[in-house]
Amino acid sequence: MAVTLEEAPWLGWILVKALMRFAFMVANNVVAISSYVCYVIVLQPLRMLDSKRFWYIEGIMYKWLLGMVASWGWSAGYTVMEWGEDVKAISKDEAVMLVNHQATGDVCTLMMCLQDKGLVVAQMMWLMDHIFKYTNFGIVSLIHGDFFIRQGKSHRDQQLLLLKKHLENNYRSRGRKWVVLFPEGGFLRKRRETSQAFAKKNNLPFLTHVTLPRIGATKIILSALVARQENGSPAGGDAKELDSKSEGLQWIIDTTIAYPKAEPIDIQTWILGYRKPAVTHVHYRIFPIKDVPLETDDLSNWLYQRFIEKEDLLSHFYETGAFPPAKGHEEAISRAMTLSNTWIFLIQSFAFLSGYMWYSIFQYFYHCLF
Numbered sequence: 001m002a003v004t005l006e007e008a009p010w011l012g013w014i015l016v017k018a019l020m021r022f023a024f025m026v027a028n029n030v031v032a033i034s035s036y037v038c039y040v041i042v043l044q045p046l047r048m049l050d051s052k053r054f055w056y057i058e059g060i061m062y063k064w065l066l067g068m069v070a071s072w073g074w075s076a077g078y079t080v081m082e083w084g085e086d087v088k089a090i091s092k093d094e095a096v097m098l099v100n101h102q103a104t105g106d107v108c109t110l111m112m113c114l115q116d117k118g119l120v121v122a123q124m125m126w127l128m129d130h131i132f133k134y135t136n137f138g139i140v141s142l143i144h145g146d147f148f149i150r151q152g153k154s155h156r157d158q159q160l161l162l163l164k165k166h167l168e169n170n171y172r173s174r175g176r177k178w179v180v181l182f183p184e185g186g187f188l189r190k191r192r193e194t195s196q197a198f199a200k201k202n203n204l205p206f207l208t209h210v211t212l213p214r215i216g217a218t219k220i221i222l223s224a225l226v227a228r229q230e231n232g233s234p235a236g237g238d239a240k241e242l243d244s245k246s247e248g249l250q251w252i253i254d255t256t257i258a259y260p261k262a263e264p265i266d267i268q269t270w271i272l273g274y275r276k277p278a279v280t281h282v283h284y285r286i287f288p289i290k291d292v293p294l295e296t297d298d299l300s301n302w303l304y305q306r307f308i309e310k311e312d313l314l315s316h317f318y319e320t321g322a323f324p325p326a327k328g329h330e331e332a333i334s335r336a337m338t339l340s341n342t343w344i345f346l347i348q349s350f351a352f353l354s355g356y357m358w359y360s361i362f363q364y365f366y367h368c369l370f
Contacts (some may be wrong), residue, residue: 059122077277095231183213
């Protein structure tokens with residue numbers, strides 16, 4: 001499509017801004033990730049002496065790193081509006097987030113909207129596609145203890161065994177409390193046709209905005225983390241009254257992400273900021289673990305029902321621009337999630353100052369040795 005004279009200055013500015021943002025992101029990654037790795041190496045003696053304190057410090061640095069990623073979108077005008085129950089009320093409990101998956105921007109959105117939920121991000125374990133292991137953030141996720149899962153039938157059984165072992169070895173020993181899982185097993189655009197064919201074959205509802213979830217990883221997580229005695233308030237109750245203090249996994253957070261006009265934001269957009277400012281909407285529903293069946297068939301039906309409900313939520317959102325109110329309420333209430341610009345400035349300053357410090361240290365030793 002030809003560019004008119006009127007559009008040329010605007011497109012030129014978009015290009016310049018994207019290049020400037022990209023240069024900053026590269027510098028940000030170099031100083032922040034390398035500093036994180038250096039701090040972790042230096043703190044290894046603490047890990048042997050006081051593992052709990054070590055993983056607490058590592059978690060705080062991990063949260064700051066994810067906060068930097070969140071700030072990239074925030075600075076481009078990509079913000080989050082939250083709906084449904086308030087997950088802050090259960091931020092100190094163990095929980096699993098079941099999230100629909102549309103694009104790479106889903107991860108960035110969660111990195112942003114969970115920043116103000118106490119230590120959730122610091123104590124969180126992600127389950128993500130193994131391809132992320134080879135990205136710039138892969139080394140950070142490996143150290144933190146996130147799990148990289150391979151997709152495909154040929155890998156499925158082996159990956160589930162590895163996940164079970166990973167949870168047993170890394171979840172509680174590192175002080176983790178939340179697990180983020182995308183049960184659909186891939187992006188909506190890639191799995192929709194396969195899911196619809198499966199639904200037709202098995203007499204299940206025809207879904208457009210989500211796909212039918214896969215049960216394997218969810219079952220492994222519940223089997224590994226649910227305590228024998230579970231507590232919890234009825235789903236749909238007042239989140240302020242959710243005061244379960246039992247050990248083990250206590251909550252399932254059904255999380256639904258919706259983008260304006262059903263146009264997902266990908267990681268490239270998040271970094272380069274070439275799309276106009278947009279608000280991503282995130283809806284939460286909290287289910288106590290005692291209401292979640294653990295047997296395979298019952299759990300499958302329970303998961304299917306949650307994603308059928310997600311379909312209804314998203315259909316309503318795309319038709320009206322808002323999520324429907326909860327049962328017993330006349331109006332749905334939304335909350336704008338905000339990031340503190342002061343906090344962003346402080347963590348970015350710490351990253352660049354740390355990068356300069358480590359560079360100076362390495363330079364000093366280099367000159368001493370050579």
